[in-house]
Amino acid sequence: MSSAHRTADGRRQVRIRGPLTALAPEAKLVGLIAFLVVVAVTPPSRPWALAGQAVVAAAVAAAALVTPRDIVRRLVVDLPLAVLAATIAVAGSGPRVDVAGVSLSRAGLQVGLALLAKATIGIVAVSAVAAATAASETVAGLRRLRLPDWICDLVALTIRQLQILGDEVGRLRLAGAVRAGNRGRRGQWAAVARSLGVLFVRSLERTDRLQVALAARGGGTHTLACLPASIPAPPAATATAWAAALLPALAALGLRLAAGR
Amino acid sequence: MHIPDGWIDLPTSAAAAGAAAAAVTVSARRAAAHLKHKVTAAPAVVAAYLLVAELLVVPIGLGTGAHLIGTGLAAVLIGPALAIVCVAVVVIIQALVLADGGVTAIGLNVLNNGAVPALVAWAVFAAGSTVAGSTVAGSPVAGSTVAGSPVAGSTVAGSPVAGRPRRSLPVIAGVAAALATLAAGAAAALEFTVGGTSVVPAKAVATALGAGHLVVAVVEGVLTALVVRVIDRLRPDLLSTRVSRTAARAVRP
Numbered sequence: 001m002s003s004a005h006r007t008a009d010g011r012r013q014v015r016i017r018g019p020l021t022a023l024a025p026e027a028k029l030v031g032l033i034a035f036l037v038v039v040a041v042t043p044p045s046r047p048w049a050l051a052g053q054a055v056v057a058a059a060v061a062a063a064a065l066v067t068p069r070d071i072v073r074r075l076v077v078d079l080p081l082a083v084l085a086a087t088i089a090v091a092g093s094g095p096r097v098d099v100a101g102v103s104l105s106r107a108g109l110q111v112g113l114a115l116l117a118k119a120t121i122g123i124v125a126v127s128a129v130a131a132a133t134a135a136s137e138t139v140a141g142l143r144r145l146r147l148p149d150w151i152c153d154l155v156a157l158t159i160r161q162l163q164i165l166g167d168e169v170g171r172l173r174l175a176g177a178v179r180a181g182n183r184g185r186r187g188q189w190a191a192v193a194r195s196l197g198v199l200f201v202r203s204l205e206r207t208d209r210l211q212v213a214l215a216a217r218g219g220g221t222h223t224l225a226c227l228p229a230s231i232p233a234p235p236a237a238t239a240t241a242w243a244a245a246l247l248p249a250l251a252a253l254g255l256r257l258a259a260g261r
Numbered sequence: 262m263h264i265p266d267g268w269i270d271l272p273t274s275a276a277a278a279g280a281a282a283a284a285v286t287v288s289a290r291r292a293a294a295h296l297k298h299k300v301t302a303a304p305a306v307v308a309a310y311l312l313v314a315e316l317l318v319v320p321i322g323l324g325t326g327a328h329l330i331g332t333g334l335a336a337v338l339i340g341p342a343l344a345i346v347c348v349a350v351v352v353i354i355q356a357l358v359l360a361d362g363g364v365t366a367i368g369l370n371v372l373n374n375g376a377v378p379a380l381v382a383w384a385v386f387a388a389g390s391t392v393a394g395s396t397v398a399g400s401p402v403a404g405s406t407v408a409g410s411p412v413a414g415s416t417v418a419g420s421p422v423a424g425r426p427r428r429s430l431p432v433i434a435g436v437a438a439a440l441a442t443l444a445a446g447a448a449a450a451l452e453f454t455v456g457g458t459s460v461v462p463a464k465a466v467a468t469a470l471g472a473g474h475l476v477v478a479v480v481e482g483v484l485t486a487l488v489v490r491v492i493d494r495l496r497p498d499l500l501s502t503r504v505s506r507t508a509a510r511a512v513r514p
Contacts (some may be wrong), residue, residue, distance in 0.1 A: 029357070036365050040267040040274075044458075074360045081265060084469055088458065091465035107460045115458070118267025119363075126360035135358055150289065151350070153301055154308070158350050159358075161309035169313045185320050192319045193484060196329060197491025200338070203310045204499070210302040 018065040020132035023245060024237035025141030031245030032129045038252040039121050042259075044114030049259035050121070053252045057121045060248050061128040070131065074123050081119050085112035125248075135159045137234045144236070161206070168199060262449055262473070263355065263362030264369050271365070273456025278368025281349070284376045288345040304343055307335055308350040319484065327480040332374060332445070333382035333438025334485045338492070338499060341383040348375030373448035378441035385440050389433035430500060431493065435486025439478040446474030 020028070035057075042049050061071065092108015099109070133141070139156040143149070172195040235241075269277075292304070311331040318326035335344035352370045355361040362370050450470045454463040493500050 033364055036266045036363070037271065040271060040365055042267075077263065077265075077361050080262060080473065083473070084466070087465055087469040088461045091462065092460045093462070094460070105460065111458045111460045115268055119265035122266030122363050123360045126357065126364060130358050130360060138357055150301065151285075151353075154305055154346070154350050155353055157301060157305035158308040158312075158354060161306050162312055162354075165306075165309045165313045166316070169316050173317070189319050189483070189487065192317045193487030194491050195317055196314055196484070196488045197495060199314070200310060200334075200488065200492055201495045201499075203306045204303075204496075207302045207306045210306060214302060 018063065018132055020060075020064045020128070022235065023132070024144075024241045025133050025137040025234050026144040027237040027241045027245035028129050028133055029138070029141045029145060030242075031247075031249055032125060034246060034249035035125055035252055036122055038249055038256060039118055039125075042118075042252075042256045044111045046256065046259040047110070047114065047117075049255045050114060050117045052255035054117060054121050054124070056248050056251045056255070057124040057128070061124050061131075064128040064132040066124075066127050066131045071124060071127050074127055075120065077123070078116065078119060082116060085116045088112040088115070140234050157210070161203075161210075164206070165199065165203060168202060169195070172199060262446070262470075263352075263374070264366040264449060264452065266363035266365050268363070269366060269369055269452055269456035273452065274365050274369055276368075277366075277372050277452065281368040281371035281376070285346060285349045285371065288342040288376075291342040292340070292346055303339065304346045304350065307339060307343065308347040308354075311335065311347060311351050312354065319480070321476070321480060327477065327484075329484050329488070330374075330442065330477070330481055332378040333441040333481065334434070334488060336379040336382040336441070337386045337434045337437060337485075337489065341379040344379040344383075345371075345375045348379065369452050373445050373452060377448040378445040381444040382437040382441035385437035386433055389436060390430060393429045393433060431486045431490040434489040435482040438485035439482030442478035442481045443471075443474055446470050446478075 035053075039050070039053050042053065044050075089104045089109040089112040090102070092105030092111065094105055094107040096103045097106045097109065098104075130138075136156065136159070139152055139159070142155065143152045176191045176195055237245075314329045314331050316328075318328050321327045332344060332348055335347055339347075349371045352362060352367055352374060356364045356367050356370070447467075447470075450463075450467040453466050453470070457466065489500070
């Protein structure tokens with residue numbers, strides 16, 4: 001099973017060819033970063049620009065055929081951020097407003113909501129690119145963007161190891177569940193610690209094997225063969241691809257400028 | 262915690278990216294010098310370990326769960342240089358593939374989740390194990406000699422070094438991991454103070470982040486101590502490589 005056939009979190013993935021799939025990965029990465037930079041510099045005092053940018057991100061996600069379930073699953077990371085945003089709203093300076101009986105700082109509320117919106121836009125945008133780009137293509141994109149070779153190799157190998165260790169975790173969890181019965185909280189902690197310890201030892205033991213495999217492939221002296229031979233390398237970026245990939249960033253920039261200074 | 266996109270202003274993010282790139286490059290050089298081969302296999306496996314470790318969740322009450330972050334564990338077991346490289350790879354994959362943590366905040370997250378906690382954990386572990394009597398070897402990546410012969414490890418396990426201090430190693434590792442987590446929280450608070458919003462006083466942000474990280478630090482500390490104990494029982498050579506080097510040095514006049 002090659003890395004191209006699964007998502008990085010180990011689930012089998014059926015690749016549906018959407019309009020974004022065919023785009024060169026380096027163009028997608030640059031487009032993503034440009035979009036996020038524009039979102040980052042949009043001030044909290046321009047909520048409509050942020051709302052428009054959120055719509056742009058959602059449209060790209062729809063074009064990338066991201067399922068709403070995937071996005072909701074990832075938005076879980078927003079929860080602790082929401083706590084921090086609430087802190088900003090409560091502890092912020094300046095004039096206060098009453099929202100549902102709680103006295104909040106007007107400026108703090110605006111900033112808190114804007115930060116939450118930016119985090120959410122980021123998650124949606126990355127989800128869109130990740131859904132349309134296999135992990136091995138992302139690595140190829142990073143390579144073409146002139147990231148040092150060793151770190152690209154490292155990311156590629158890590159993604160591959162992720163699948164192997166993910167399977168291992170599945171087995172450890174199953175074994176733990178079969179033997180666990182109804183243990184209390186202490187028992188569960190001990191079981192997780194045992195699994196983590198076993199997993200670490202097995203992982204390090206894999207290192208030797210991996211080292212041998214790498215040596216057999218040329219000792220890391222040249223680019224690792226990340227892609228299996230049967231899967232063609234992703235297309236290189238053409239001018240059209242760059243233009244298409246930068247479209248969301250330009251739309252976001254337009255929205256920012258339309259909102260005024 | 263992972264700083265998302267748009268929370269820290271661009272100049273601070275760019276500066277952090279530069280600092281993070283420098284830290285990772287230096288760490289990779291150091292690690293490569295100690296590993297004597299290309300730095301690819303060991304950090305790839307450990308980075309994957311840190312990513313899948315999140316799948317094993319322990320209950321912490323109120324129906325919520327927590328998972329191992331692992332920077333402290335990695336710093337203790339394989340040394341801070343390799344740990345920093347591993348966390349950098351983890352942060353890149355989380356930002357670009359898993360949509361966890363901002364893409365424009367990759368540099369910030371490498372600093373506050375990697376460099377800062379790894380160095381703190383290493384310093385605390387080194388100091389703690391010195392105090393406990395089992396001095397740690399000078400090499401920062403001593404434990405990463407995975408290919409080191411297990412025979413050497415097992416002889417050490419039976420040597421006088423493997424006495425009372427040895428049993429305290431898991432506790433020291435736990436304390437190191439807990440303090441590393443608090444340092445990570447402090448680094449995030451600092452980044453937010455420098456490049457975040459000025460609407461809210463820095464103290465309020467620090468308090469909120471500190472309170473959150475306090476709980477996480479306790480969980481991380483306990484979990485790390487338990488895991489190190491398990492690893493020490495399964496492969497005593499992994500931890501004792503450091504102990505053995507110091508023992509050899511102590512015997513030498």
